[in-house]
Amino acid sequence: MAREVGHFIGGEHVPGRSGRYSDIYQPMTGEVVGRLALASQAEMRTAIENAAKAQVTWAATNPQRRARVMMRFLDLVAREMDSLADLLAREHGKTIPDAKGDIQRGVEVVEFACGIPHLQKGEYTEGAGPGIDIYSMRQPLGVVAGITPFNFPAMIPMWKFAPAIACGNAFILKPSERDPGVPMRLAELMIEAGLPAGILNVVNGDKEAVDAILDDDIIQAVGFVGSSDIAQYVYARATASGKRAQCFGGAKNHMIIMPDADMDQAVDALMGAGYGSAGERCMAVSVAVPVGEKTADALMSKLIPRVESLKIGPSTDPSADYGPLVTKAALERVRNYVEIGVREGAKLAVDGRAFKMQGYENGFYMGGCLFDHVTPEMRIYKEEIFGPVLSVVRAKDYAEALRLPNEHEYGNGVAIFTRDGDAARDFAAKVQVGMVGINVPIPVPLAYYTFGGWKRSGFGDLNQHGPDAVRFYTKTKTVTQRWPSGVKEGAQFSMPVMQ
Numbered sequence: 490m491a492r493e494v495g496h497f498i499g500g501e502h503v504p505g506r507s508g509r510y511s512d513i514y515q516p517m518t519g520e521v522v523g524r525l526a527l528a529s530q531a532e533m534r535t536a537i538e539n540a541a542k543a544q545v546t547w548a549a550t551n552p553q554r555r556a557r558v559m560m561r562f563l564d565l566v567a568r569e570m571d572s573l574a575d576l577l578a579r580e581h582g583k584t585i586p587d588a589k590g591d592i593q594r595g596v597e598v599v600e601f602a603c604g605i606p607h608l609q610k611g612e613y614t615e616g617a618g619p620g621i622d623i624y625s626m627r628q629p630l631g632v633v634a635g636i637t638p639f640n641f642p643a644m645i646p647m648w649k650f651a652p653a654i655a656c657g658n659a660f661i662l663k664p665s666e667r668d669p670g671v672p673m674r675l676a677e678l679m680i681e682a683g684l685p686a687g688i689l690n691v692v693n694g695d696k697e698a699v700d701a702i703l704d705d706d707i708i709q710a711v712g713f714v715g716s717s718d719i720a721q722y723v724y725a726r727a728t729a730s731g732k733r734a735q736c737f738g739g740a741k742n743h744m745i746i747m748p749d750a751d752m753d754q755a756v757d758a759l760m761g762a763g764y765g766s767a768g769e770r771c772m773a774v775s776v777a778v779p780v781g782e783k784t785a786d787a788l789m790s791k792l793i794p795r796v797e798s799l800k801i802g803p804s805t806d807p808s809a810d811y812g813p814l815v816t817k818a819a820l821e822r823v824r825n826y827v828e829i830g831v832r833e834g835a836k837l838a839v840d841g842r843a844f845k846m847q848g849y850e851n852g853f854y855m856g857g858c859l860f861d862h863v864t865p866e867m868r869i870y871k872e873e874i875f876g877p878v879l880s881v882v883r884a885k886d887y888a889e890a891l892r893l894p895n896e897h898e899y900g901n902g903v904a905i906f907t908r909d910g911d912a913a914r915d916f917a918a919k920v921q922v923g924m925v926g927i928n929v930p931i932p933v934p935l936a937y938y939t940f941g942g943w944k945r946s947g948f949g950d951l952n953q954h955g956p957d958a959v960r961f962y963t964k965t966k967t968v969t970q971r972w973p974s975g976v977k978e979g980a981q982f983s984m985p986v987m988q
């Protein structure tokens with residue numbers, strides 16, 4: 490029997506009442522395996538009001554106790570790693586080892602959040618003036634929300650809720666409609682770890698639920714991750730009603746291959762970063778930029794056989810390089826981009842469109858595609874494809890290679906492969922992109938640094954996770970104190986200054 494997924498509000502499962510649903514697929518077979526309730530505005534409001542009541546006590550709980558909930562949660566996720574990865578792979582389509590990576594990169598942010606007693610400390614200046622001390626506190630915002638994409642259903646929810654909750658906030662998570670199973674399970678585990686009911690709520694839904702968050706007067710901050718147009722929309726609407734917002738969008742990540750690069754290392758890096766998770770990663774490399782014709786020819790001669798021999802398989806096949814795409818619509822969109830590329834005049838060196846997975850004919854599979862001679866005017870260069878398609882743009886020299894990511898509207902990740910320290914240093918200094926890899930193809934910063942793209946890859950001021958997350962999920966209050974024994978002068982009418 491197909492399962493029905495409702496919401497997780499106030500520490501318990503709550504069925505949907507709106508009468509609206511969306512299908513949950515298993516991409517590796519193409520089957521509908523369940524249906525997901527889509528929340529109405531009223532259902533969202535109930536969850537938010539409930540969270541607001543619970544938040545007061547949670548904010549007053551000392552930070553070590555809040556951290557201990559996170560510590561117990563880490564044990565529970567470790568205990569459940571296999572079942573979480575299986576559920577994730579079945580709903581998303583990525584392979585089980587890749588699903589474990591998705592969970593692990595979220596876990597690392599929970600580990601960081603265990604340091605909240607230290608991270609949330611304020612500042613103190615003794616004797617800032619005669620008998621005057623100044624101190625600052627970082628207080629939670631209240632109820633905050635996260636709206637997350639399909640492609641990392643474990644990692645990105647944890648990036649958001651772990652620091653927010655550790656700081657003393659209550660959290661409303663509105664995960665992707667495509668793969669809600671893992672976010673729901675994580676919320677159950679947080680309760681099992683000792684989190685009071687109402688502090689982490691998962692409200693499933695679509696645009697109606699998102700708009701209800703954006704317009705709600707209780708919600709204080711919104712963290713969004715998804716495609717750029719929606720990120721910009723969420724940013725504009727959330728900030729229009731006075732909320733804090735950080736909204737991360739799409740990407741077109743370049744990897745520059747200099748003539749002196751270790752070509753085998755560069756090809757290995759491109760294979761994993763271009764085709765891993767079927768290219769459905771915001772930090773996937775989708776553009777390879779060999780510098781010089783000789784480098785380009787050498788790269789292509791090594792890449793073509795590797796792309797042709799990619800092993801595509803169902804998500805449960807541990808030996809597969811990648812699994813199916815997330816939905817039929819995603820598969821059609823990616824195929825359509827390949828056709829556009831052919832029409833635009835790029836050379837399709839490997840065409841994976843005809844790939845069929847034996848025994849899984851209705852699954853959303855696609856073979857790897859590789860384009861050569863892509864130019865910056867083409868749509869396949871300008872737009873995010875989000876599939877197993879790598880474009881090669883040949884640059885005549887380093888200056889042209891640097892210009893490509895700098896002039897692209899996205900600025901999420903970028904990499905350079907070289908043995909030349911000067912070139913790498915110059916690149917890191919000048920490239921207009923938020924996250925840079927030097928001989929590292931997917932430079933996702935570790936949990937104690939922060940993650941965020943530039944230009945149309947990120948709207949807002951602060952990045953995700955790391956110290957920025959503590960800043961984003963708290964407000965600073967600064968206290969200037971003087972005790973009566975220190976008060977000597979009478980009323981003062983001019984602007985007080987420190988003598």
Ligand code: NAD
Nearest residue numbers: 636637638639664665696699715716719737738739740771
């Ligand atoms: P998406 O934009 O379709 O959906 C993201 C979220 O927005 C979902 O929760 C969805 O329900 C909601 N949403 C969708 N349409 C909406 C609308 N019209 N109004 C309000 N809310 C709406 O993105 P996706 O397909 O789930 O995820 C893939 C995208 O996410 C890619 O563009 C990828 O690059 C990006 N991404 C970015 C990062 C990053 O940190 N920069 C990380 C992961 C994914």
